[in-house]
Amino acid sequence: LLDSPALLKERDFSGMLEILAGFDNQLEDSIRIAEAFSFNGKADIRQIVIPSLGGSATGAAVAQVFLRGKLDIPFIVSRQYKLPVFVDSSTLALPCSYSGNTDETLEAFEFCHARNISMICISSGGELARRADADGVPLIRLPQGLPPRTAYTYSFCAIVRILETIGVVRNQMSEVRKSIEGVRMAQI
Numbered sequence: 001l002l003d004s005p006a007l008l009k010e011r012d013f014s015g016m017l018e019i020l021a022g023f024d025n026q027l028e029d030s031i032r033i034a035e036a037f038s039f040n041g042k043a044d045i046r047q048i049v050i051p052s053l054g055g056s057a058t059g060a061a062v063a064q065v066f067l068r069g070k071l072d073i074p075f076i077v078s079r080q081y082k083l084p085v086f087v088d089s090s091t092l093a094l095p096c097s098y099s100g101n102t103d104e105t106l107e108a109f110e111f112c113h114a115r116n117i118s119m120i121c122i123s124s125g126g127e128l129a130r131r132a133d134a135d136g137v138p139l140i141r142l143p144q145g146l147p148p149r150t151a152y153t154y155s156f157c158a159i160v161r162i163l164e165t166i167g168v169v170r171n172q173m174s175e176v177r178k179s180i181e182g183v184r185m186a187q188i
Contacts, residue, residue, distance in 0.1 A: 023153075031177055033142065055148030056098045058156075064077055081103075092117075098154075101126040156176075
């Protein structure tokens with residue numbers, strides 16, 4: 001199967017080959033969308049929590065590794081219904097759900113909203129985007145139509161850009177941009 005590109009393409013029911021072949025362009029698009037985000041508020045942030053699950057949490061996990069050693073505050077990816085007990089007004093929550101319909105992420109949104117915890121949402125739409133829009137919560141809107149597990153560059157870039165925008169990290173989007181050429185060389 002692996003030695004026959006035609007057979008491999010024929011059995012690629014989800015279109016993964018095409019998605020992976022365009023990974024460099026997806027990364028470039030992810031950077032463009034993230035860099036269009038601006039945010040004027042900066043609270044006294046002492047920790048970052050990202051409520052997210054499954055494929056949607058992949059970008060957060062990659063950001064966590066990418067930013068290791070570059071942050072002076074805790075950065076937690078929460079993959080459960082209940083947020084950690086330390087989440088309070090000094091927390092910036094980044095609810096992230098590619099579809100916008102992940103129950104755990106929606107519950108985290110409601111928890112944060114009810115307690116006046118600063119939030120910036122990341123989603124392609126769904127209920128999370130609807131709630132963010134209705135409640136005036138900043139939202140980085142991702143493009144729709146991808147399997148969540150393949151859309152992680154969008155949430156990864158969004159997270160890095162948010163942290164850069166609020167001053168938690170510096171010049172990390174330029175580091176991400178530098179990676180495009182490496183991705184292109186690896187695809188050849």
